[in-house]
Amino acid sequence: MKSQHIFLVGPMGAGKTTIGKHLAGLLGTAFIDVDSEIEARAGADIQWIFDMEGEAGFRERESKVLIDLVADKQPKVIATGGGIILSGDNRGILQSSGLVVYLSATFEQLVERTKRDKTRPLLQVDDREAVIKQLIETRSPLYHQVADLVFPSGSTQPLKLAKKLAEAVSAL
Numbered sequence: 656m657k658s659q660h661i662f663l664v665g666p667m668g669a670g671k672t673t674i675g676k677h678l679a680g681l682l683g684t685a686f687i688d689v690d691s692e693i694e695a696r697a698g699a700d701i702q703w704i705f706d707m708e709g710e711a712g713f714r715e716r717e718s719k720v721l722i723d724l725v726a727d728k729q730p731k732v733i734a735t736g737g738g739i740i741l742s743g744d745n746r747g748i749l750q751s752s753g754l755v756v757y758l759s760a761t762f763e764q765l766v767e768r769t770k771r772d773k774t775r776p777l778l779q780v781d782d783r784e785a786v787i788k789q790l791i792e793t794r795s796p797l798y799h800q801v802a803d804l805v806f807p808s809g810s811t812q813p814l815k816l817a818k819k820l821a822e823a824v825s826a827l
Contacts, residue, residue, distance in 0.1 A: 718742055757802035
């Protein structure tokens with residue numbers, strides 16, 4: 656594998672952060688979570704940003720962080736937010752700046768993994784399942800569009816998945 660950034664894309668609950676940390680450790684590279692970076696720069700959590708600036712303000716911050724991360728050429732594993740692919744500019748940056756891995760998961764897995772999560776602004780609604788279904792329908796084609804590799808996050812333990820992913824990435 657050539658030295659480059661590895662971007663993990665996919666829906667919330669797919670395991671981008673968890674698997675990304677393991678993958679970075681296995682590859683001996685830095686790990687960055689875009690949402691955590693946004694929070695650190697803003698000095699506030701994602702929910703506050705959504706409340707004060709709306710989704711548009713959050714997406715603007717997300718794009719800025721992505722631009723800054725790829726400007727640093729030191730290879731790293733980058734876990735993106737689920738909606739980063741909504742911007743055509745972001746999709747172009749992802750595709751031109753490294754290897755894009757789409758971590759996919761079934762609807763049932765996403766519902767199960769996010770059911771107790773109170774930190775995801777888009778899921779702070781009465782019918783979380785309907786929102787997840789709608790997000791899958793609108794975003795899945797965009798994840799496929801940018802992906803160099805589609806990798807099911809499934810029900811295997813995150814470290815085992817990261818090892819399989821490290822092997823797949825190294826073979827490219």
